[in-house]
Amino acid sequence: MAVNAIRTISSALKNLKPLQPPNFISNKKNSFFCKMSTESPSLTHSITLPSKQSQPVQILAAPGVSSSDFWSAIDSSLFKQWLHNLQTEKGILANGTMTLSQVLIQGVDMFGKRIGFLKFKAEIFDKDTGNKVPGIVFARGPAVAVLILLESEGETYAVLTEQARVPVGRIILELPAGMLEDDKGDIVGTAVREVEEETGIKLNVEDMVDLTAFLDSSTGCTVFPSPGGCDEEISIFMCRRRVDKEIITHLQGKETGLREHGELIKVHVVPYKNLWRATADCK
Template sequence: MPEETRTPKVLSKDIFQSTIDCEKSKWVNVVKITYKNQLGKDATWESAERTTRPPGVEIDGVGIIAVLEGEKDEPARILLQKQFRPPVGRMCIEVPAGLIDAGETPEECALRELQEETGYYGQIVKTEDGMERSCMMYNDPGFCNTNLHFIHVKVDLMDPRNKKPEPKLEENEFIECFTVPLRDMWQICRDLEKEGYAIDARVGTLAEGFEIMKKWSHIW
C-alpha cells in the first residue's frame, strides 16, 4: 500500500554563501529551502530568488504583449526585442519586460517600461473577462521564485507620439526593438533560432500558442 500523502509545506530557507557574496549581491540570492513533502518527511531544495521585489508586492515584474496597429488593412505586428543575456551567452529574443517599482500597479509598470525600453506610448487592452492582466505566472518554478503578469498593450501607430519612438535606456542597457506579424511569429522564431538567437520562453510559448490555434482551429 502506498504511504499516505500530505500537503507539502516550506519549513525554512537558508541563504547560501556561494561564488557570489550574497550580502553584496544586488539582484539575486541563492537559497536552500527546507520543506515537508507529501510523505510528511523533511526535504531540501536549492533555489534562486530575486532581491528586488518591493515589500508587500506579490510580483517581480511584467511581460508586455505590445501589438502595433496601423492602417486597417495592415496585419497586426508584435513588438519584440534583441538583448544579450550573459547567463546563456547569446542574444535573446524577448518581449519588452521590466521589474515593478514600489507603489506601482502592473499596468502602470507595463506602460512605463514600454516607453522606457521602446519609446512607444501604449494603451492597456482588457481581456475578454474584463481583466487588465494575465494570471500570475512563474518563469521557472523548479529553479526560482520569479513571477510576473502579462499585460496586453495596444500601440497605435497613428498616434503622433509613436511616429518617431525614442527609448530611454539605462547606461548598461543595449536593446534592439523589431516587429513581426503575429501570424508569422512561430516560423520567425524557428528562423531566428537557426541564426543563433536564444528564444525567451515567454516568446516561444506565445508563438506555440498561435501555432496550436492554427493546427486545432477546426475543433476550437
C-alpha cells in the first residue's frame, strides 16, 4: 500500500499546474508571494494530495533556490516520502483535523547527482483552533546504525567511532552508522558496508540482528532521534562476535573512514557495561 501511495503522489507531482497570482495580495507584507507568482511562475506550483484534504497545496521556492534545485526537491524521494507519511494511518493529515496549505523549499544540498539534505517549511494548521503547527523540516531520510559486540576472555566490548560533528561543534563517540541512498535502499547491506568503512571490521549479512524489528509495528520499526526538526529514522542492528584479545588491541585507536570524503574516523573499543556512560549518542 505504501508503494502505491508514493506512486500516486509521484503522479500528482508530475502534473503540477502553475498558480495564477492571487488577486487579494496587495499589501507590502505579502509582496514576496506576489512576486513569486508573477515574476517566477515556474517556481510556484500546486498539487492535490490523495487524502481527505481537498484543497490544493502551494509549493514555493524561497529566494536563492534555483529552478533545477526546486524541481529536484519536489521530485526527490525525501519529499515524496514526507508527503506519504502525512497521509498514513498515523499521519498528521489522516483524520482530517489538520490541513497543509503551503510548502516553502528553502535549501537543497546535493550528494553527487542526488539530494542529500533538503530544508523546507510547511504551513500546517489545526482546523478547530486555526493555530499553526511548527513545521520547519530538515529532511535527510532513513539511516542505519550497528551495535557491534566483541566477546573476548569473558568480557564483552562495544565498538564506537570518534568523529568531528560540525553541527554540534564537538568530537562525538557514536555507533557506526550511515545514510541510506533512498527509501528503497538495502538496509542490511548498508549496515555491513558502513561498519567496514568506519571500523575495518567485515561482517556477514546473516549475522545481523535487527533490534528495531522488535518494536511494535505501529512505530514503523525505526527510531526517530530528533522528530521535532528532522525526518531521520534509524534502523538499529546488532552483531556479536568472539575474537582474540589481539583484535581488541588492534582496533583501539585505529584510524579509518573514507578520508577523501572528509571522514576522519578513529575507532574506540569500550567495555559494554560502560557503553551507556561512554557516549552521548542517543542511538
